[in-house]
Amino acid sequence: MSEKLSVLPYKGTRDFYPEEMRLRNWFFGVIREVLEKSAFEEYGGPMLESLDLYAAKSGEELATKQTYNFTDRGDRRLAIRPEMTPTVARMVAGKMNELNFPLKWFSFPNMYRYEAPQRGRLREFWQLNVDVFGCDGFEADLEVVTSAIDLLLAFGADENMFRVHINNRRFFSDVIAAVTGKDAEGSRAISKVVDRRGKVPYDVYKKDLIALGLSEDEIAKLDSLYTMTVEEATSLCPESVGAQELLSLFSLLTKTGLAKYCVFDFGIVRGLDYYTGTVFEVFDLSPENNRAMFGGGRYDNLVGLFVKNAKVSGVGYGMGDVTLENFLRTHNLIPESLTAGVKVLVTRFPDAPYEAYLNLADALKKHGVTSSLYLGEKKFGKQLEYAVKENYTHVLIMGGDEYARGVVRLKNLATREEKEMPFVDALASLLS
């Protein structure tokens, strides 16, 4: 091999050098703390799954087009997971009789989608998945919406930065039926057009609805719904179960003080067919990034793909790491430094024995001080430069002279202060 290999990561994927990794670990840490405080439990699944899992949920064509898929030597059709929902549905189905419902589960796996990389969309990304399984009531819907809000608040966001747009698929169908007389099938077709509404010109949206047989009058009625409050909208179909669910959810959001983060939005339907009740999308309110960041909703029978006559309801959402990072950067919510606490470099000189340095480093380690002995034999200036670049907060200095006198010098890299003292005093100062 005389030709050199490329140093670039594969298209649409990222290298995480320690600086980027600290950020990813910070995301994970904040998320894990928030969710575990609310008694959500973490799970994980394999990176490779049977392609059939995605074909059953999204259709063969979409599944093969959007995933990295191939056949193994045992002729199994595999895909690198493009989402976590089929995996978690399979896991729930696999232990349906042992699991203790309702489950409050989360995961933060990496996944791959075959698409052209662009802002906010990469081929490899991490996606938080939060779900409640086995609770049919509005309590689970509230829990899931609350957890999404809690997460953003934990990252320092406030009500000026995001808004949770909420609707209900059952309510949507009932309204469509009332306005247009269409059945469930017709309502699904209309929902696809409504879902694209914000992404296409109004003319296109309108033409698509006309193509589905809607009159000018019906379209005008639909349009008026997009600006209605939840009370106004639900009064159009007061006996709809979906309307009752919406009113219960909003009433509880008000009582728990979360209503200020939420708004009813008849235009939220979520593209996927499997949603059956509450649906929501979280919008970034910043003018330069105003769009849906992530969303979710209630889906009632994914487990049924695996187990005959099984019915385990689910409600949840997924949030990508790239989306989260964009949001936090837009609102200046990423701390300047993610390295925290004391970190000590023991510098090294040729005129004291190496084991004396090893002993210092070992004593620091045994007392729980984050520390390292400088590896190598560079000049002191170089060692100091290394300490600064690598975010060390202190250096411990001991030349042959200090070694002979049984002292060290402790230098604080922030204040540039340097003081000679016995090692035990330096240790005490670092621990204080």
Place this chain on the structure above:
Amino acid sequence: MSEKLSVLPYKGTRDFYPEEMRLRNWFFGVIREVLEKSAFEEYGGPMLESLDLYAAKSGEELATKQTYNFTDRGDRRLAIRPEMTPTVARMVAGKMNELNFPLKWFSFPNMYRYEAPQRGRLREFWQLNVDVFGCDGFEADLEVVTSAIDLLLAFGADENMFRVHINNRRFFSDVIAAVTGKDAEGSRAISKVVDRRGKVPYDVYKKDLIALGLSEDEIAKLDSLYTMTVEEATSLCPESVGAQELLSLFSLLTKTGLAKYCVFDFGIVRGLDYYTGTVFEVFDLSPENNRAMFGGGRYDNLVGLFVKNAKVSGVGYGMGDVTLENFLRTHNLIPESLTAGVKVLVTRFPDAPYEAYLNLADALKKHGVTSSLYLGEKKFGKQLEYAVKENYTHVLIMGGDEYARGVVRLKNLATREEKEMPFVDALASLLS
């Protein structure tokens, strides 16, 4: 789709239900703490890499045989990473002029190998990778061996449970040259036979050496080396640089008190061609699992695959999660319970308003108490059962009567003790 999908994970991969995930998170947590205390920094890389990365290091045949590989729609040959070293070498090469050497890096990625699943070997596994880049001296070798020992000690292991077997590739070649007169090429061929020594009958080992041209006498000389101490062995080639490196390393291991975990072993050569100096393998000492668990060593020029004339030395090791788990289970080092701390279930009754329960749960959350409101409307007995199964430590009980009187009952699930008190007292008791 009337035929149901399989609930099993893909062959050789695992589902991590919350219980298994807690174990994996515990592994990660202990490892991260140990390594970060010693100022190692975490990095991460993509799951997919160019297949050429592995072909350049291990040869086309091995690379395609042992990896999951395929061609994307842009005709790029890709592989799911079977190991981390090529990725990290690529990353170091990619920022060679910006990085601050010596680097102390670690990562704990998942990876895939195409092999028949068996004890200790799965198709998907996680592998800790610890490396020091850019330090040519024995200091880095010591640092890396020390970190491997520190890790096992942090998991509760002691010197009766494991032993680090250490050798040096340079020393090995020098001894082979002295005993057999073979050059570097011949030494490499012999090293492959020595590497398999523990895995094949002695006769096979001997026949393989004879096939390489060794005499009975030379084989006997080699055999005597396997039981020698480092002093005895190095005295055979005192002027070998490798011998000096071995003596320095063992002398420092003695001075830092780590010698009791280590032993010189001329039979350790590591199969891979790229090792150039110190090599080591960590053995489980339990009779039922006595074998090499993991290992590593010094490799001097992987970055050279990417950058012309570049030379960045590396020394490190990799440890798989399945191996670690087997070791910890064998020695009973996995704590009985990995769930820790107070976790409170707020139970629910139909005769108090739902928002009253939401308020209790919210107050607990705001005070940092891990807690959840029971989701659903099951009977109290069912809620209690749920709490026990889901590792809750307490339940908070408030029926209509308690609600009217402004009190709650706090039940400790370990002691079965239950007491009525105002909520503020219950909160104080949970926080104490």
